[in-house]
Amino acid sequence: MSFQAPKGVPEYLPPRSATFLAVREAFATAAGNAGYSYIEVPVFEDTELFARGVGASTDVVSKEMYTFADRGGRSVTLRPEFTAGVMRSVLEHGLHHGQLPVKLWATGPAFRYERPQAGRFRQLQQFNVEAIGSEDPAVDAETIALAWAGYQALGLTRVRLLLNTLGCKQCRPAYRAALQEFLRALDLDEDTRRRIEINPLRVLDDKRPEVRALVENAPLITDHLCASCKAHHDRVRSLLEDLRIPWEDTPRLVRGLDYYTRTTYEFDHPMLGAQSGIGGGGRYDGLSEDIGGPALPGIGFAVGVDRIIMAVEAENDDRPAPPRVEVYAVPLGEEAARRVFTLVHELRAAGVAADMAFDGRGLKGAMKGADRSGAAYAVIVGERDLAAGTAQVKDLVSGDQTALPLAEIVTTLKEILTK
């Protein structure tokens, strides 16, 4: 084998790929039910959009972007996330001049040049939801409920919702200064000391036990909120209570992207190992202005499709492969193969998923193929059937087999299968 997939790029082969589609479908349905419309945005954008939108000091921008010059000499970057691109598109096409909030969903790959590990990829699949143009805490709660509905639809029972607020332009600066003062007094390594100056909140999120111990008594944002942020946060929490969505208050939870304000949250799954975040989001009331737009609040989230697949598999490790087709046709002999080819075509046209044995496979091998396809019925046509104008229809679960007129096969099977 001379070629292999690029490093850190997951591929989803059958039957696993069915789970990939199911994850997308679950969230697309939840988003559609909540009045969100689909938006297709570019996979690459002007590099500057991400530098200004996501934040030049973030790890994502400073060391993880796939950035290159195109043939015209422009610096472009494969999207490391969706939000900046969606906001850019909304502003560029003036969607915010219509009714607010603008509610959109998008899905597809994002790219980050990181060292791969379990649940961390260079090409990651996200499902993204944004509500732009509203400050209402009910919209915050709506996005959380939407994500929650997606996880529920997939049958996930062990998802945890971690909730926090990061304050706003009014209250965050004072908190940030107080936190920096506290952190500067600690004995921390050089990288962490640098982070204190760039984004001190992230130090609170450090997983290393020795760092955790040091920051245990650090000041928390929840004690420094302004009145309106506190009211906003309380409202979000009481709405979640109304919806009976359980959450954990996690005052140390921080997002790694600069644009987040006020409500932030993360969904986490306990069976995934180190990379356990299966979704995350929050409010980004300053993003529009950061990229040259008007004051325009917004909130949204991204869920990680790859990690959700892992979570689904972790919670149900013995799921049978989904059936590939409903009917599998088995011809015996060349003449039958020709007739069966048309029959299968007619079944498909009638909306019945059908496949057949190729390459003149023997009856035994062909029946094996029928079994593995997951089909409920096999249709066997040999020379004798052809002469009699019949086909053998075999129920592959019970083993019962009956001869039916060839001409009625399509309508009969269609009828049985739609019951």
Place this chain on the structure above:
RNA sequence: GUGGGUGUAGCUCAGUUGGCAGAGCGCCAGGUUGUGGUCCUGGAUGUCGUGGGUUCAAGUCCCAUCACUCACCCCA
């Protein structure tokens, strides 16, 4: 970027003090000349990651290199 682990059949892996390249699963065929899922029999598939070294002899020991993988960091 930093640290650990692993590379042997399509897949999961075993391979002893260095001595003929293995198992299970899967695949194909036969048992059953027109019947799958169970069972039995047989068969095909290998650059032992790659390059070099030590040795009469290397999957096994040594060096280098590449790949994969887990964790830190970061994030979905």
